[in-house]
Amino acid sequence: MELIAALQPLVVGAVLLWSARVKLFSRHAAAAANRSALVRLLGQRRALPAYRVLGVIELTLGALLLLPPALRLEAVAATGLAVGFLAYLTYARRAAPTSSCGCLSARSAPVSGRSLARAALLVVAGGLAVISPGGWPAALSAQPLAGTAVLLGELAAMVALSPELDAAWLLPLRRLRARLTHPLRGGSGVPLLATVQQLQLSNAYRRVAPLLSSDVREHWDDGDWRFVGHAARYQGRPVTAVFAVPLADREPDAVRVAVVDDATGQTLLSLAGTAPPAGPRLAVAPA
Structure with missing residues (x-):
């Protein structure tokens, strides 16, 4: 000291x-x-x-x-x-x-x-x-x-x-990362643009769109799912809206979204598609 x-x-x-x-x-x-x-x-x-x-x-x-x-x-x-x-x-x-x-x-x-x-x-x-x-x-x-x-x-x-x-x-550093990771194409071979178009047509996206304050900030693949994160604000607090988009199912109704508190990691809101596909479930917590 x-x-x-x-x-x-x-x-x-x-x-x-x-x-x-x-x-x-x-x-x-x-x-x-x-x-x-x-x-x-x-x-x-x-x-x-x-x-x-x-x-x-x-x-x-x-x-x-x-x-x-x-x-x-x-x-x-x-x-x-x-x-x-x-x-x-x-x-x-x-x-x-x-x-x-x-x-x-x-x-x-x-x-x-x-x-x-x-x-x-x-x-x-x-x-x-x-x-x-x-x-x-x-x-x-x-x-x-x-x-x-x-x-x-x-x-x-x-x-x-x-x-x-x-x-x-x-x-x-971000430009270097983009050159090395090719963010417009995920590890599954499905272009990110296709994923974004699918989620933007979904009911889940339309319902949380007023909360969003950024474009895509991050994305990653996990099994048969691609997760896409957007910065957002919910009830006056900074949050991240995480969309879960199935890689094999191109239907917009299959998209899910969870709104996660940036400070605590708590899921404040979770919305599933009208016909939930098989896959990992997003945790639901009361807002």
Whole structure:
């Protein structure tokens, strides 16, 4: 724990410097500021100046955190700034849900749960830096391998919790997966498009269609069935609508669907076709 706490100034400092780079040196900074919740909070004229001032604060504090000696006052200031980020993102998500974060990239990305989790992680990192008994140079030189692993793990977590950075790593991974797995054709040889057409003609699909909030997110084959997942919302909570489509029976009435709570895994709703085929049964639980 002492090693992790001692390395937090490096993590927080690196994130602040990256964020300052976007606000101060990106040619798209003005557009990013205009897409942010600063417009609603401060007005159109003050949004860009406030965005730039925040960049100067991040640049200064980030440089102080990275340069020894490690001062407790720097960690306290960084923690306070992270708390401010968390409060701002909470406000932005409620008051301006279509606004962009504008935090680590000029690319437009709405404030999401991942953005809030990243800000909360910064608050925790800053708090650990405050209670750290020593500086990061001594800690890193004493345990270089463990220290490097901690830094890489935390920075990877920051990137993973940043929707605005998805284009740099998540989209290439998805494209690679598509090239390797050929998602338009399942392991059974039945094209996914044929499965989707069958389920969209089914009564089960028509009954849950108003709940759906995405196209096909995932699919897999299990025996004589293909399961197709869509993101959805049911009774105000995020869920996954899982359609079970028989591979051998092309009749739409054979399609089944289960609505599963993303948080608990509980099946909230289950609808079977008018003529249930043989195969695994989807669990039914009261809504």
